Amino acid sequence: MNNQYIRVRSIDAFRAVTMFLMIFVNDLEGVPNVPEWLKHAGENVDALGLADVIFPAFLFIVGLSIPFAFQNRQSSGGRVPYRIITRSLALILIGFFHANMETYDDVTTLLPKPVWESLLTFSFFFLFLDYRDTSKLTRNMLRGFGLVLLVTMSALYRSNDPNHWQWLHFSWWGILGLIGWSYMICALIYHYSKGLLWIQAAAWVIFILINLDFHFGWLPFLMQLKSYFWLAGNGAMQAFTMAGIVVSVMYMRLMKSRELNLLWPGIILLAIILANLGFIVRYVSGGISKAHDTPSWVLICTAISLVAYIAFLFLVDVKQRYNWFKVIEPAGTNTFTCYLIPFIFYPIYGMLDVGYPEYLSEGTGGLIKCLVFSFVMIWVAGLLDKVNVRLKI
Numbered sequence: 001m002n003n004q005y006i007r008v009r010s011i012d013a014f015r016a017v018t019m020f021l022m023i024f025v026n027d028l029e030g031v032p033n034v035p036e037w038l039k040h041a042g043e044n045v046d047a048l049g050l051a052d053v054i055f056p057a058f059l060f061i062v063g064l065s066i067p068f069a070f071q072n073r074q075s076s077g078g079r080v081p082y083r084i085i086t087r088s089l090a091l092i093l094i095g096f097f098h099a100n101m102e103t104y105d106d107v108t109t110l111l112p113k114p115v116w117e118s119l120l121t122f123s124f125f126f127l128f129l130d131y132r133d134t135s136k137l138t139r140n141m142l143r144g145f146g147l148v149l150l151v152t153m154s155a156l157y158r159s160n161d162p163n164h165w166q167w168l169h170f171s172w173w174g175i176l177g178l179i180g181w182s183y184m185i186c187a188l189i190y191h192y193s194k195g196l197l198w199i200q201a202a203a204w205v206i207f208i209l210i211n212l213d214f215h216f217g218w219l220p221f222l223m224q225l226k227s228y229f230w231l232a233g234n235g236a237m238q239a240f241t242m243a244g245i246v247v248s249v250m251y252m253r254l255m256k257s258r259e260l261n262l263l264w265p266g267i268i269l270l271a272i273i274l275a276n277l278g279f280i281v282r283y284v285s286g287g288i289s290k291a292h293d294t295p296s297w298v299l300i301c302t303a304i305s306l307v308a309y310i311a312f313l314f315l316v317d318v319k320q321r322y323n324w325f326k327v328i329e330p331a332g333t334n335t336f337t338c339y340l341i342p343f344i345f346y347p348i349y350g351m352l353d354v355g356y357p358e359y360l361s362e363g364t365g366g367l368i369k370c371l372v373f374s375f376v377m378i379w380v381a382g383l384l385d386k387v388n389v390r391l392k393i
Contacts, residue, residue, distance in 0.1 A: 007068070008064075008068060008251075008317065009316045009317065009322045010309070010312040010313045010315075010316040010317045011061065011064050011065055011068070011312075011332075012322075012325075012329070012332035012333055013312050013315070013316045013322060013324075013325040013332060014057075014061055014064075014308065014309055014312040014332075015058075015061045015065075015331070015332040015335055016325050016328045016329060016330075016331040016332030016333075016335075016378075017312075017325065017328065017331075017332075018054060018057045018058050018061060019058075019328075019331035019332070019335050019338050019339065019378075020328050020331050020374050020375075020378060021050070021054050021374075022054050022055075022058065022339070023331075023338065023339075023342060023373070023374040023377050023378070024370050024371060024373075024374040025038065025039065025040075025050060025051035025054055026342070027342075027369075027370040027373050027374065028051075028366070028367070028370045029051075031361070031362060031366035031367075031369075031370065032362045032363075032366070033362045033363040033366070034362070034363060034366055034367055036049065037049050037050060038050045038051065038367075039051050040052055040290060040291075041288075041289070041290065041291075042291075043289075043291040043292075044289075044291075045287075045289070046282070046286075046287030046288055046289065047287075047288060048288045048290075048297070048300065048301075052290040052297070052301070053301055053304055053305075055175065055290070056240045056297075056298070056301035056302065056304075056305060057301070057304070057305045057308065058179070059178075059179065059182055059237055059240035059241045059244070060240050060241070060243055060244040060302065060305040060306075060309070061244060061305075062179060062182065062183055062186075062241050062244060063186060063240065063241040063242060063243060063244020063245040063246075063247075063248065064244040064245070064247060064248045064309070065244075065248075066183075066186065066187050066190055066241075066244070066245050066248065067190065067195060067245060067248040067249055067252060068248060068252075070187075070190065070191065070195075071252075080191050081188070081191060084183070084184060084187045084188055084191065085184065086393075087180075087183065087393050088180040088181065088183050088184035088187075089180070090128060090180070090393040091176045091177060091179055091180030091183065091393065092173065092176075092177045092180040092181065094124055094174070094176045094177075095173050095174030095175060095176035095177020095178065095179075095180060096168075096170070096173070096174060096177055097120060097168075097174075098174040098175070098176060098177075098343075099170075099171050099172050099173065099174040099177070100157065100159065100168050100169070100171070101113075101117055101120075102171070103159045103160055103161040103164075103171070104116060104117075104157065104158075104159070104160070105158045105159055105160035105166075107160070108158045108160075108166075109156060109157065109158040110156050111156055112351075113347070114346075114347035114348070114350040114351045115347065115351070116153060116156065116157070117343060117346070117347040118343075118344055118347040118348060118351075119149060119152075119153055120149075120150070120153045121340055121343040121344050121347075122146075122149065122344070123146045123147075123149035123150040123153060124146070124150075124340060124391075125146070125340070125389075125391065126142050126143060126145055126146025126149065127143055127146035127147060127150065128336075128391045128392060128393050129142065129389065129390070129391060129392070130388070130390045130391065130392040131143075133388060154168060173232055176339075177232070178232060178233065178237050179237075181232035181233075181237065182232070182237040182238050182240070182241045183241065185238055186203070186238055186241040186242050186245060189203050189242070190245055195249055197246070197249045197250065197253065200242060200245050200246045200249055201246050203238075203242050204239060204242035204243055204245075204246055206235075207235040207236075207238040207239040207242055208235065208239045208295070208298065208299070209235075210234060210235030211234050211235040211236045211239060211293065211295050211298055212281070212285070212295045214234035214235065214293075215234075215285040215286055215292075215294055215295055216284070216285060216295075233293060234293055236293040236297075236298045237293075239298050239302070240298070240301070240302060240305070243302050243305070243306070244305075247267065247306070247309065250263060250266065250267075251263060263313075264310065267306050267307075267309070267310050268306075268307070268310065270303075270306060271302075271303040271304075271306040271307050271310075272303070274299045274300070274302050274303040274306070275299070275300055275303035275304075277299050278295070278296045278297075278298075278299030278300035278303065279296070279300070281295050281296050281299070282296040288300060327375075328375070328378050329382070330378050330379075330381040330382035330385055331378045331381070333385075334381050334382070334384075334385050334390050334391075336391040336392070336393060337381045337384060337385070337389075337390055337391045338377060338378055338381040340391065341377050341380055341381055342377055345377065356369070
């Protein structure tokens with residue numbers, strides 16, 4: 001493989017389907033009379049729902065993308081560590097605000113919650129739009145406006161959480177914040193280790209062991225090791241991302257040696273091993289629980305992500321069926337925009353108070369509504385992309 005960036009379409013397709021499902025399960029939450037296996041399992045339930053698999057798959061895809069994205073940036077002379085830090089901090093910032101949305105106080109705050117949420121999201125758009133074809137003056141003015149809007153929304157914020165002070169506060173990192181921390185740690189490991197496979201694999205194993213020890217408590221030396229570096233969480237998020245990096249590094253090495261056919265049995269065998277380990281530790285480490293980041297959840301979801309990626313690899317890279325995913329392509333190539341668009345739609349929809357037929361509020365009708373909603377959000381992202389409105393962090 002030369003230094004020319006190679007876009008792996010199987011990763012784009014996998015990312016598109018995952019983002020589609022993420023929008024779908026988020027919209028499905030709270031819809032009654034739909035199959036429970038589509039939703040998150042209960043907080044203290046030993047079970048795995050479709051929604052519990054989506055976030056791990058997305059973190060896995062983040063890892064899959066890192067080696068290929070870095071190859072492109074390094075060949076173009078980009079400042080990789082600077083890019084890692086700034087991108088991570090942007091995700092952490094947005095995640096922090098999203099977490100605070102959950103406790104916004106409509107009673108004591110000047111703006112109604114839907115107005116505040118939509119203006120906050122617009123500030124992110126102004127700050128993180130891709131301004132590559134825009135003059136420096138226009139770019140600075142629009143980003144400056146976004147910053148002023150963000151600061152204003154921050155000043156107006158009040159919380160109804162009795163366990164924290166009234167202003168913006170930390171409760172959890174939010175989905176994007178967790179992605180940001182995981183990306184930062186794993187990307188820095190990949191960069192400073194120069195992508196050596198054994199180091200990526202060792203880091204992956206260490207993160208799994210940290211997660212195991214958090215629930216088992218049998219390996220106290222790992223907690224001592226963890227005290228020397230920062231982890232947002234107990235190693236689970238980083239384990240998903242490092243798994244993706246390991247697979248991509250294997251892919252690149254085998255493609256260079258023209259032995260890519262060895263990747264199939266390797267990944268399938270690895271998935272079988274991880275799934276079995278997940279069920280072995282299930283009854284001694286808190287069961288399968290996304291809410292508690294249990295080792296069983298980590299191992300089984302990683303196995304599922306491995307098998308899913310093999311399927312996309314076969315369909316897209318081998319059978320050249322990328323056109324099957326064209327209808328949701330913006331979710332794979334304009335993912336950040338897809339994720340934020342619902343944060344504009346929901347507040348505006350709430351302010352309009354238009355409602356929809358009762359049939360679409362539960363059961364089969366509710367499922368259909370959520371599926372259509374996911375397609376519409378992705379269609380809007382694709383439409384915005386055509387007029388050069390896309391987010392880039």
